[in-house]
Amino acid sequence: MALHTWLLYLTAVIGLALTPGPNGLLALTHGALYGHRKTLWTVSGGVIGFAVLMALSMFGIGALLQTSANALTFLKWIGGAYLLWLGFQLWRAPPLQLEAPVQTTGKAATSLFRQGLLSALSNPKVILFFGAFLPQFLDPQGDLWLQFAVMALTFAVVEGLVEYLLARAAHRIRPWLTRCGRGFNRSCGGLFALMGAALPMAR
Numbered sequence: 001m002a003l004h005t006w007l008l009y010l011t012a013v014i015g016l017a018l019t020p021g022p023n024g025l026l027a028l029t030h031g032a033l034y035g036h037r038k039t040l041w042t043v044s045g046g047v048i049g050f051a052v053l054m055a056l057s058m059f060g061i062g063a064l065l066q067t068s069a070n071a072l073t074f075l076k077w078i079g080g081a082y083l084l085w086l087g088f089q090l091w092r093a094p095p096l097q098l099e100a101p102v103q104t105t106g107k108a109a110t111s112l113f114r115q116g117l118l119s120a121l122s123n124p125k126v127i128l129f130f131g132a133f134l135p136q137f138l139d140p141q142g143d144l145w146l147q148f149a150v151m152a153l154t155f156a157v158v159e160g161l162v163e164y165l166l167a168r169a170a171h172r173i174r175p176w177l178t179r180c181g182r183g184f185n186r187s188c189g190g191l192f193a194l195m196g197a198a199l200p201m202a203r
Contacts, residue, residue: 001139001147006154009137013155016133017162022119023050024166030112031167039167041109042116047160049120051152057130058148061138082132084193091186091193 001009017024023046030039120126138147 001137001142001150005137005139006150009151010154010158012133013158014162017159023116023159024163026116026119027163028166028170030115031170034112036164036167036170038109038112040164041112043160043163043167045113045116045118046120046163047116047156049117050126050159051156053120053126054130054134054148054152054155057127057134058144060131061135062144076135078132080132080136080197082128084197088193091190 026046027039027043030042134148134151137151138144
């Protein structure tokens with residue numbers, strides 16, 4: 001993967017990691033409930049789940065590229081349209097309503113890990129999203145699985161770091177999301193729409 005492509009991918013991944021989703025909200029909640037150290041188990045489970053879904057998406061993309069030389073272009077435009085649709089949905093989404101939990105510590109690490117893992121794996125939209133997002137940065141002439149390894153590692157580090165920071169700042173972020181949530185959703189929705197419009201045309 002070329003450096004400029006990776007930097008573009010890194011920028012997009014940071015924006016995506018900041019977008020509210022089930023695993024980010026789970027890390028936020030567990031951070032408030034159990035503390036940021038125990039929430040590392042939740043974050044680890046989610047990151048592993050995302051890596052599995054990325055591998056499944058990449059396997060499907062690789063199989064499609066073997067059957068058609070024009071498949072990547074097709075995937076880019078379909079993926080761009082999907083990202084535009086996600087941006088529109090997020091723009092219209094109401095602010096998050098989060099209840100302040102009571103502090104507790106009695107939760108096993110394995111249970112937290114399992115919750116993070118299942119939260120990632122049980123969301124079928126994630127596979128569709130990766131199927132739309134990853135082709136935007138692929139070079140069909142390069143080593144597909146090396147590119148996947150770079151993208152998966154980058155995503156895992158960024159997503160894990162953002163979720164951990166959410167867990168650490170849970171008590172501060174919760175009221176801010178309630179107060180400024182609609183503007184935040186519109187900013188993230190605009191980011192999705194911008195990616196959906198621009199990335200398919202990038203070379």
